[in-house]
Amino acid sequence: MPAGQQPILELQGITKSFGGVEALRGVDFALSPGEIHGLVGENGAGKSTLMKIIAGVHTEFSGRFLIDGAETHFRSARDAHAAGIAMVHQELSVAPDLTVAENVFLGNQPTNQLGLVQWRRMAREAGEQLARFGIDVDPMSRLGDLPIGLQQLIEIARVLFSGARIVILDEPTSALSPPEVERLFATLRRLREQGTGIVFISHFIEDILRVSDTVTVFRNGRKVAETASTATSKGALIEAMIGRGGEVLEHSYNDELMLPRPSNSSVVLKVDQLSLARSLKDVSFEARAGEVLGIYGFMGCGQQELSRILFGKLRPDGGTLAVDGKARTFASTAAARRAGVALVPESRRAMLFHQEPVYKNISISILDRISSLLLKPAQERDIAKRQVQQLQIRPPVVGLDLGMLSGGNQQKVALAKWLTYPPKLLVLCEPTRGMDVGAKNDVINIVRDLRAKGLAIIVLSTEPETVLSLADRILVLKRGALVREFANEPVSKDRLLEAA
């Protein structure tokens, strides 16, 4: 353990506010060489803000910032990079049209005296680096052709092997399959032995406990606890995070769970022999009113494509789908919406307008129901206020720009826009990804309410916990084909993972 050593990075009394809202209040933080430091906290607790300060993204804040004991002030992310700090952001940031090797060496390709890129050397070294990480791909293939999980691993590999002394990983495991997570952890441990300081942010508390030496807990912009990870437990951390009894909130789903007998209510969606190029093969299933159908599979199994077909964004190569018994081929997402299908995609950025106020975000999908030609702003605001109240969106100000809300609250807005006039079929992709325990529970309750109202709901997720916490019936999708159905039988995380 690195006790007694001088920290490579030390922050003292950091305070940062965004337009009057304090995101961090007097936070102290230290990272030693050869330490893996886990960070946990609810959405909006301040973890990401602190990391962005370290990585030079946010440059205005108060407090002291020391590297190797010397006070420093970064003016840009470039300065941070020069000081040996590298960060993997929550969202994928790769160049899909470049080769794998170019992505690995992005910004520092090996060149000869003339300044020309040495392709052969670059390909060889990229291949070697990735192989150490357990990734076996052709370094000259186009990155965008690889599955998303693999792309994320390659991005992480690039940062880990960039020679940085301080590496920050923000939710690196959310898109990875269990074996990929194992490889990541093995690499992190190897880097730790070489003296790299690593900050690891995750909502998966088991992951944090397994890989980190120290855990720091944030709540409401404050650091509320810092302990050795051997001296704490999942329950204790959750309690510190949310400030109330945690055990009841987070199921581990290691135990078996009994799925109910399938309902025989009316079939809302019937999908028959759906196929799409390399993504989906002969997928057939039904979704019924008042039922939550879970579709589980690893990243890249075809879930994303399936959800896009249901909402008219992608057109299948073959197969049919019928809503309420009527065969449909959606020419646009507008056609799908009119047929009563709604989709909440996995990325909030993809469905929300960050520069527009909350009420316009909520009303956009229902404008044609409340106004034929002229807008009715007062009615829009009333509808938005009702939704904000029902879903407990904070702060409850419908005129505020959406970008000012925290991630969990934005996700609720994404749901709210479909709920004023509930659709027949609601498709939710990763509805609880990146959310804290409290917000997760809120979403689970909202989904249960909707099921009680008779909606057919499809939940697609790569996290077994998400599917298990919501679904009445579970389908497992593997490489584009449905391989297993769980209904009216006991199911557990292990069984799901086994089937996928």
Add this chain to the structure above:
Amino acid sequence: MASSETALAAGKRARGLAPFLRSQMRNIAPFLTLIFLSGFFAFASPSFATLDNLGNILTQVSVTGIIAVGLTFVILCAEIDLSIASIANVTGIAVAYFTLQESYVNIPNIPLPGAAAILLAILLCAALGLVNALGLTVIGIPSFIMTLAMMQIAAGISALLVRGQIAYKVPDVITTLGSGSVSGIPWIVIVAAIMLLGGHLVLTYTRFGRYVYMVGGNREAAEYSGLNVKLILGAVMVISAVCSGIGGMLGVAHFGSAQQNEFDTYLLDSIAAVVVGGTSLFGGRGGIGNTIVGLFVLGVLNNGLDHVNIDSFLKILIRGLILLAALVINVYAQRLREKAVE
């Protein structure tokens, strides 16, 4: 505008004055530019700040203003229309082509009653706009390239219609609207004002207007909200072409002749008016109010430079530099706003 009111309220509540001003930079900067330019020319030339000259400026920006209404819709959707000037030109030529010309005009044209000539001209520009729309949405050609091709196509149709000649007559109602006046106010100024007002009302108070802003603000989110994004994009291309056509018909009447390449300067002027006014090239921000300010900045600049004693070749350079400054502010304002929201 309703949207700026809510921004104002939110700004006061959550932030305070300085960040609020920063987020409104896009609206404030063009206005300050206008005040500065007006002040400068009023100081430099005694003939600038007169009621007569205000009338001149208004008349001079009218055709640009009519064309800029449609272009504002297009730029708000984060697209561009480079065919506006060509479509204005071909529509103006078409309406003359369908009007009986004096015997000395040597064009093999087809004289029709005035209403029919106007109708056919409008149909022509709408059809060209529809081709733009289909190319953009159905085939998926970027609007920059699609409308560049349309610029040539429309210029080609113009050339075939007039064959290097000049036509002079247009239907009476167009002549009146283009060059007549009522109680001292030129009709063309009134038409421009009505069209600008109409554009503003559509953008601010109708469902379609909201969709335009939303598609421009985040196209992917608009699609995931179940909006028919292609229909909206197609509609703005047609609106742009029809506004250009109206501007072209009145312009021909205003200039007193219809000929090839008559509107070439209006492409740059219209784009400049919209962008100088502060409408974001990235879409979703700005509006007709901005375009009006932009029109006045350009109008005051063009007119004012004629009132001061400057090398007329230097004027072109000065115009270019002022446009560059406006573009810098446009991009910078977008960045400031993103920061304020973050």
